[in-house]
Amino acid sequence: MSRVYNFSAGPAVLPEEVLKEAADEMLDYNGSGMSVMEMSHRSKEYDDIIKTAEKDLRDLMNIPDNYKVLFLQGGASQQFAMIPMNLMKNGVADYIVTGQWAKKAWQEASKYGKANKIASSEDKTFSYIPDCSDLPIDDNADYVYICENNTIYGTKFKELPNTKGKTLVADVSSCFLSEPVDVTKYGVIYGGVQKNIGPAGVVIVIIREDLITEDVMPGTPTMLQYKIHADADSLYNTPPAYGIYICGKVFKWLKKMGGLEKIKEINEKKAKILYDFLDESKLFKGTVEKKDRSLMNVPFVTGDADMDAKFVAEAKKAGFVNLKGHRSVGGMRASIYNAMPVEGVVALVDFMKKFEAENLK
Numbered sequence: 375m376s377r378v379y380n381f382s383a384g385p386a387v388l389p390e391e392v393l394k395e396a397a398d399e400m401l402d403y404n405g406s407g408m409s410v411m412e413m414s415h416r417s418k419e420y421d422d423i424i425k426t427a428e429k430d431l432r433d434l435m436n437i438p439d440n441y442k443v444l445f446l447q448g449g450a451s452q453q454f455a456m457i458p459m460n461l462m463k464n465g466v467a468d469y470i471v472t473g474q475w476a477k478k479a480w481q482e483a484s485k486y487g488k489a490n491k492i493a494s495s496e497d498k499t500f501s502y503i504p505d506c507s508d509l510p511i512d513d514n515a516d517y518v519y520i521c522e523n524n525t526i527y528g529t530k531f532k533e534l535p536n537t538k539g540k541t542l543v544a545d546v547s548s549c550f551l552s553e554p555v556d557v558t559k560y561g562v563i564y565g566g567v568q569k570n571i572g573p574a575g576v577v578i579v580i581i582r583e584d585l586i587t588e589d590v591m592p593g594t595p596t597m598l599q600y601k602i603h604a605d606a607d608s609l610y611n612t613p614p615a616y617g618i619y620i621c622g623k624v625f626k627w628l629k630k631m632g633g634l635e636k637i638k639e640i641n642e643k644k645a646k647i648l649y650d651f652l653d654e655s656k657l658f659k660g661t662v663e664k665k666d667r668s669l670m671n672v673p674f675v676t677g678d679a680d681m682d683a684k685f686v687a688e689a690k691k692a693g694f695v696n697l698k699g700h701r702s703v704g705g706m707r708a709s710i711y712n713a714m715p716v717e718g719v720v721a722l723v724d725f726m727k728k729f730e731a732e733n734l735k
């Protein structure tokens with residue numbers, strides 16, 4: 375067996391330890407004589423799995439009691455509709471558009487109400503985070519929406535926007551559990567787990583209780599109502615049971631690593647190794663404003679599409695895979711999520727140095 379260094383933006387690398395544990399438990403989970411995949415979601419064993427997962431996530435993120443944790447399906451994209459359907463009581467929301475995911479969320483919300491684009495960085499291909507200290511927040515806005523880490527472009531909000539008292543809703547898919555957060559600053563924090571936590575198919579929604587009401591947009595499907603899932607502790611219908619089990623293992627892994635303060639330290643170390651090299655390289659360069667750089671997704675280019683393609687191909691041969699940039703941006707992108715070890719980034723930079731020496735004219 376050989377494992378590569380996987381720099382995929384998502385689905386992405388998971389801790390090897392977690393995968394091994396899951397493999398060990400594949401045929402017989404904890405003496406049950408069956409796989410978690412084969413188990414009733416109403417069983418005692420499964421109840422323990424989902425409750426422990428929630429508890430560990432609450433510990434890791436220090437989630438206050440007045441927030442619910444929901445394990446849902448439909449990926450992050452399902453939330454693009456679920457959020458306006460459940461939260462637009464006045465029919466108005468403000469969106470800060472810092473990339474394709476935020477743009478998609480804004481477009482989707484426009485179907486259900488007045489979705490104002492109050493700031494954007496599209497003028498410079500989303501290569502920065504706009505100043506959000508004094509935005510024209512609508513008096514009637516039910517919430518202000520951000521995508522906190524822009525997976526495709528590699529930017530991150532280092533400071534949350536000034537929402538002028540309005541509820542903040544954040545898509546954290548690609549920075550989930552990468553560093554400590556103050557949950558109380560948000561009304562809703564949500565993310566698809568396939569970037570930094572687990573297998574695709576699970577989306578986690580952390581939502582303040584007062585935002586969970588029966589007063590939703592007329593016609594909202596039962597399955598898209600937060601209250602239905604909150605009242606049933608995420609077991610209204612069959613949840614993505616196996617995926618949640620893997621997420622639970624990743625939460626345990628993070629706790630063992632020392633929690634989010636510690637993982638932040640490691641993530642900063644990894645990002646610094648790569649960014650420092652990009653800043654000194656004569657062949658490669660980063661594509662976003664330094665102050666807004668993501669700790670998780672690092673896009674870079676050579677400025678020559680043929681050279682980019684050659685790099686991606688040679689890197690792949692050397693065991694560094696999924697480095698091709700998003701189809702909308704080109705170039706390269708290294709996603710260095712929690713489960714990417716420091717050695718992986720060091721090895722990548724060594725490879726880039728070697729490639730540079732061989733290819734710089």
Ligand SMILES: *Cc1c(COP(=O)(O)O)cnc(C)c1O
Binds near residue numbers: 451545
């Ligand atoms: C990947 C991603 C999405 C889309 O996730 P799906 O689970 O495929 O719907 C949304 N937002 C962000 C920030 C992402 O990185």
